[in-house]
Structures are given as C-alpha cells and as structure tokens.
Amino acid sequence: MFVMTGYAKCTLENHEKFEKGNRHNIGLFTLDNDHQNNISQIKQFIQNLGWDSVEFFLTEEIKDSTSIKHEVVKQGMARAYKNGQSLIVDDTPIHLH
Numbered sequence: 001m002f003v004m005t006g007y008a009k010c011t012l013e014n015h016e017k018f019e020k021g022n023r024h025n026i027g028l029f030t031l032d033n034d035h036q037n038n039i040s041q042i043k044q045f046i047q048n049l050g051w052d053s054v055e056f057f058l059t060e061e062i063k064d065s066t067s068i069k070h071e072v073v074k075q076g077m078a079r080a081y082k083n084g085q086s087l088i089v090d091d092t093p094i095h096l097h
Contacts, residue, residue, distance in 0.1 A: 001065065001077060002035055004028040006056035007094060008046060015050070022093035026051065027073070029080035029088075035059070042085070049087055 008026050010018040018024065028046065032038055036059070043054045068074050072088055079086035 001062045001080060002030050002032070002059055003062055004030065004035065004042070004056045004059045006054065006058070008051035008055070008089075009053040010050065011047075011052045012050035017091055018089070019093070023053070023095075024051075024093055025090040026054070027076060027088045028056075028085065029076050030085040031080060032085065045085060046087055051087075051089070 005025070005027050007023050009023050010020050012018055013020055026046070028042060030042065032042075035042060039056075046054050062068070062077070065074075065077055068077065076086045076088040
C-alpha cells in the first residue's frame with residue numbers, strides 16, 4: 001500500500017463540507033506498485049471525484065497497516081484494499097502563498 005500526499009482544489013458545487021475553489025490536503029491510497037508511471041490515471045481518478053489542480057509532494061509505502069491508528073486513514077486504506085485506490089480529504093482548507 002502506498003499513500004501519496006498533496007493538495008487539490010475543490011470543483012464541487014454545493015457540497016456540504018467543501019467550498020468550490022478551496023484547496024485541501026489530500027491522501028491518495030493505492031495498491032499500484034507502478035503509481036509513479038500512472039500519475040495521469042491517478043489524477044484523473046481524483047478529478048472524477050470533484051478535485052482539480054492536484055499536486056503531490058510525498059509518497060510513502062505503508063508496510064505495517066496495523067501501526068495506523070487514525071480512523072479516517074484506516075477507512076481510506078480499507079477502501080483502497082477493496083477498490084485498488086481511495087482518496088481522503090482534510091476538511092480544513094489550506095491557503096498557499
């Protein structure tokens with residue numbers, strides 16, 4: 001399991017949590033060992049979920065999923081194990097300078 005962290009801009013209209021145009025930190029979980037070469041498909045997956053201007057700044061391999069204690073992260077990983085990939089988004093918008 002790999003987690004790619006970065007940020008993206010919300011393109012969703014009238015969403016209960018996110019305001020269109022705001023940027024948020026994201027975590028993309030993937031089982032794709034060749035994720036670096038498949039970045040376009042990964043970004044398309046995120047865009048299909050309503051996020052644009054996707055930028056990744058760190059990729060890490062999660063070797064021991066039992067060490068993960070944060071419930072949202074655990075849920076994101078479970079969805080990735082089931083579906084091949086999963087996106088989690090931090091509720092708090094970020095402001096880039």
